[in-house]
Amino acid sequence: xxxxxxxxxxxxxxxxxxxxxxxxxxxxxxxxxxxxxxxxxxxxxxxxxxxxxxxxxxxxxxxxxxxxxxxxxxxxxxxxxxxxxxxxxxxxxxxxxxxxxxxxxxxxxxxxxxxxxxxxxxxxxxxxxxxxxxxxxxxxxxxxxxxxxxxxxxxxxxxxxxxxxxxxxxxxxxxxxxxxxxxxxxxxxxxxxxxxxxxxxxxxxxxxxxxxxxxxxxxxxxxxxxxxxxxxxxxxxxxxxxxxxxxxxxxxxxxxxxxxxxxxxxxx
Amino acid sequence: xxxxxxxxxxxxxxxxxxxxxxxxxxxxxxxxxxxxxxxxxxxxxxxxxxxxxxxxxxxxxxxxxxxxxxxxxxxxxxxxxxxxxxxxxxxxxxxxxxxxxxxxxxxxxxxxxxxxxxxxxxxxxxxxxxxxxxxxxxxxxxxxxx
Numbered sequence: 001x002x003x004x005x006x007x008x009x010x011x012x013x014x015x016x017x018x019x020x021x022x023x024x025x026x027x028x029x030x031x032x033x034x035x036x037x038x039x040x041x042x043x044x045x046x047x048x049x050x051x052x053x054x055x056x057x058x059x060x061x062x063x064x065x066x067x068x069x070x071x072x073x074x075x076x077x078x079x080x081x082x083x084x085x086x087x088x089x090x091x092x093x094x095x096x097x098x099x100x101x102x103x104x105x106x107x108x109x110x111x112x113x114x115x116x117x118x119x120x121x122x123x124x125x126x127x128x129x130x131x132x133x134x135x136x137x138x139x140x141x142x143x144x145x146x147x148x149x150x151x152x153x154x155x156x157x158x159x160x161x162x163x164x165x166x167x168x169x170x171x172x173x174x175x176x177x178x179x180x181x182x183x184x185x186x187x188x189x190x191x192x193x194x195x196x197x198x199x200x201x202x203x204x205x206x207x208x209x210x211x212x213x214x215x216x217x218x219x220x221x222x223x224x225x226x227x228x229x230x231x232x233x234x235x236x237x238x239x240x241x242x243x244x245x246x247x248x249x250x251x252x253x254x255x256x257x258x259x260x261x262x263x264x265x266x267x268x
Numbered sequence: 269x270x271x272x273x274x275x276x277x278x279x280x281x282x283x284x285x286x287x288x289x290x291x292x293x294x295x296x297x298x299x300x301x302x303x304x305x306x307x308x309x310x311x312x313x314x315x316x317x318x319x320x321x322x323x324x325x326x327x328x329x330x331x332x333x334x335x336x337x338x339x340x341x342x343x344x345x346x347x348x349x350x351x352x353x354x355x356x357x358x359x360x361x362x363x364x365x366x367x368x369x370x371x372x373x374x375x376x377x378x379x380x381x382x383x384x385x386x387x388x389x390x391x392x393x394x395x396x397x398x399x400x401x402x403x404x405x406x407x408x409x410x411x412x413x414x
Binding site: 208209222223224225226228229230231233236 | 347364365366367368369370371372373374375376377378379380381382
């Protein structure tokens with residue numbers, strides 16, 4: 001059924017808006033004004049008998065959207081619902097949105113707007129991984145990682161930081177990251193230990209039990225009580241707000257991957 | 269203008285926003301500063317640096333909440349809290365630190381993490397140490413008491 005397949009990619013909010021628009025056109029002129037409306041009973045959410053339920057949608061909840069960043073042109077847009085593929089509105093490239101879970105040795109490149117999880121015993125060799133979110137628990141040998149949104153580093157992760165590019169960096173509890181070269185990201189969340197020269201253009205958040213050592217510079221710093229900070233700091237908020245991150249746009253907590261949309265990757 | 273509010277146990281002092289003090293301020297109780305202080309502050313209790321406060325000097329306190337401007341080092345025996353309006357230029361040292369988004373902080377920080385994870389680890393270790401034989405270094409152990 002081609003119609004059903006098409007319907008999976010439709011925006012739910014857009015459908016509701018279209019229904020309301022259609023209802024408005026049908027009822028144009030005949031709809032009473034707000035002041036003339038009679039007080040409604042308590043169970044007014046139910047449509048009146050004999051009338052179509054689509055004509056009486058008054059309050060709708062905007063469905064949650066998630067950010068998609070095109071791995072070809074870098075364009076960022078928001079999308080509701082789940083899909084395995086979508087189009088980039090700017091460059092018109094078909095974007096893969098599948099979540100991958102690598103559990104053994106892996107040699108092939110992956111490009112996805114979804115999530116890649118490297119299991120603790122997984123090894124990536126000579127491959128470039130590009131994903132919206134990378135959860136790094138395994139080892140990366142001679143490979144490149146590019147996280148379009150978030151890179152999450154876990155305690156067993158082994159990698160070369162110079163081969164990693166990410167917008168937001170998240171260091172999980174128990175993970176230790178030491179770097180001689182500067183660690184640069186937009187938002188940095190530390191629940192483990194981060195040592196080095198840290199430069200953030202957005203917000204640095206040190207959670208309970210987290211520790212930052214070395215040098216720290218950026219416009220925003222948040223330290224939860226119980227977090228450690230043993231560093232030379234230069235925290236100067238950008239008053240113009242050009243690089244300042246909006247509240248709530250920081251790295252979010254990782255959600256478990258949807259079982260139906262996750263591919264397991266394994267190769268000899 | 270200086271006002272003292274004395275209760276049975278705690279003494280809280282207030283330096284009003286129109287007051288400017290040059291010199292060292294020492295108190296054993298709690299203190300709130302909304303004015304200007306050119307000098308050091310030694311506070312045995314808790315100090316509150318209000319939004320309109322400006323301090324040019326070092327602070328030695330038990331715990332402090334900073335919402336104003338401090339040009340100097342802050343040493344707290346317990347806790348430093350920086351509100352979003354705080355502007356601190358100087359080194360800070362404390363057992364615990366809480367920083368809100370929006371602060372301006374230029375200086376060195378010396379705060380070691382003390383989270384619930386550390387506390388839970390300590391709690392889980394506690395029963396083990398009871399079952400273990402006492403060491404020579406343990407205070408109050410059988411080797412130290414005669």
